[in-house]
Amino acid sequence: MASEVWVADAPVNYGVFELGGEKGGRTPDGEQCAAWVAEAGYDGIDLGPSGFLGRGAELQERLRRHGIGLAGGWVDYPFEDDDAFRAASATLDDIIANFLEAAEVMPDRPPRPTLASAGSPLRQAHPGGQAPGLGLDDAQWDVFAANLQRVVERFRAAGLEPTFHHHVCTYVETPEEVEQLLARTDVGLCLDTGHLILGGGDPLTALEAWGDRINHVHLKDADKAELDAIVQGQGDMRAVWAGKAFVPMGTGDFDAEAFMPALLASGYRGWAVVEQDYIPAPDDPADTAFRAQRANREALRRWLP
Template identity: 35%
Template sequence: MDAAASPTPALDRIRVGSAPDSWGVWFADDPAQVPWRRFLDEVAEAGYAWIELGPYGYLPTDPARLREETARRGLSVSAGTVFSALHRGPAVWDETWEQVSRVASLARDTGARHLVVIPSFWRDDKTAEIVESPELTAEQWHHLAVGTERLAREVRDAYGLTIAVHPHADTHIDTEAHVERFLDATDPSLVNLCLDTGHYAYCGGDSVELIKTYGERIGYLHLKQVDPAVLAGVVEQGTPFGPAVRQGVMCEPPTGVPALEPVLAAAQGLGVDLFAIVEQDMYPCPPDQPLPIARRTRAFLRSCGA
């Protein structure tokens, strides 16, 4: 058989989903965002079976109601998401745990097994004002590592969830050097990574190399691509992440980088079941924009074998 005609290998360890983020949802309540019912209707219509909770309070927070709303659309919840500032030390633990408990409880009660943990921004997420140094001190790195391990243990013990820490632009876990420092400082039996292909490329990292080097630490995937032309301007101008998104730095696959086919193949090669959740940052966006993109993205991922 001609190799070009060979069927695409099935990525049978990859479970594809999407998230409110791909519908322009960044906040629990914002008139610029599509209503939650429309998101659920359209994500199912686009062909996805898995979703994330998004910002706490965007989707119904009563687990029975949310289970009913998702089940009748053929959807299941893969994870919840929280933000944390654990580099600030024990003083922020109670505040962190209060937020984590709400999200982890809802995630557990809707059948999810994962909690995605995003480090806090060193810029204000709305004004882009720099509020902290982009570089942590040695003491802050220690607080971050110890605090994350504590969070992983307590989330596991209280809610039966595993955490996946999400390297993210404009946070302290962003570049290859920062991601490797964080992984090397934390217990592999407790702390996994949510590899977001777009954020990692935005910050200069190579997702395939990260999977090859730290494969045992990859517990979850976010699928995203960056427009290299827009990114070049962002880097040159020092544009904050929020305005960069409004400029279209995150783009529809397969038009950007990294190529997702080798990322998915490398993830499949790990031999473990992984969620791969599509997240195309595009806040704010016209309400009719997300569904056609979501349909095309789902078709593209099917063409990759997912």
């Protein structure tokens, strides 16, 4: 029986995200990124910044030409602050339209709009969930959950089922914060193996505990010792990425040998997005990210051919 887990790549793996490259570092445009993703052997791609892969007919033609579907896409809001959320969520209608455009390409493999906390400067300055007192209190959690649920219902009304991504340097980072989120909302969970390791959790334990809520997966390896060194040096969110806390598949603390068979045995069906976020440096060869993503894909073929 063919696997019902489809493997995707993401623009962040090519330096296309808010942290960008170092001064002079090169990132691909949408066409080059889509071509590399397909050539590296992936079934799909994340959306990236609005318009990066195109909009409307251009987006659909690009995905079809390269034989890839849309797996998901990052959507973060300051859910814990009513006023900030109200202002930021003015973008939501356009974001929903963007997902619907891409969803037409492979309707049997629907994308997961990937919701997340926008975090705060304080959380961004204290990665790894190692700063007591910087979390949400009960009242803030109530606001967070209510605003998140509003966004979830907007996507559902449009025929899309979203997911929520726990993430380093945000208000949903540690296992305890994930538990709060799950208890207060009905949104599905995007289990990110690398971010969970850096947040103090264990992916296999999380799969067992939260399996009935997991509707999206990010496969990411991470080096906990590198994070600890960054924390000890009082490094911030950018230092986590620039310090290469996220590492090539099979070289960090993610135990794929245990996790991958358990994921497949759990009956999970959907997208598995491979991530190794990358900040291009000026001297990096143009195909650095492509070679890394091809290697990551090959490392998973024993479980996801």
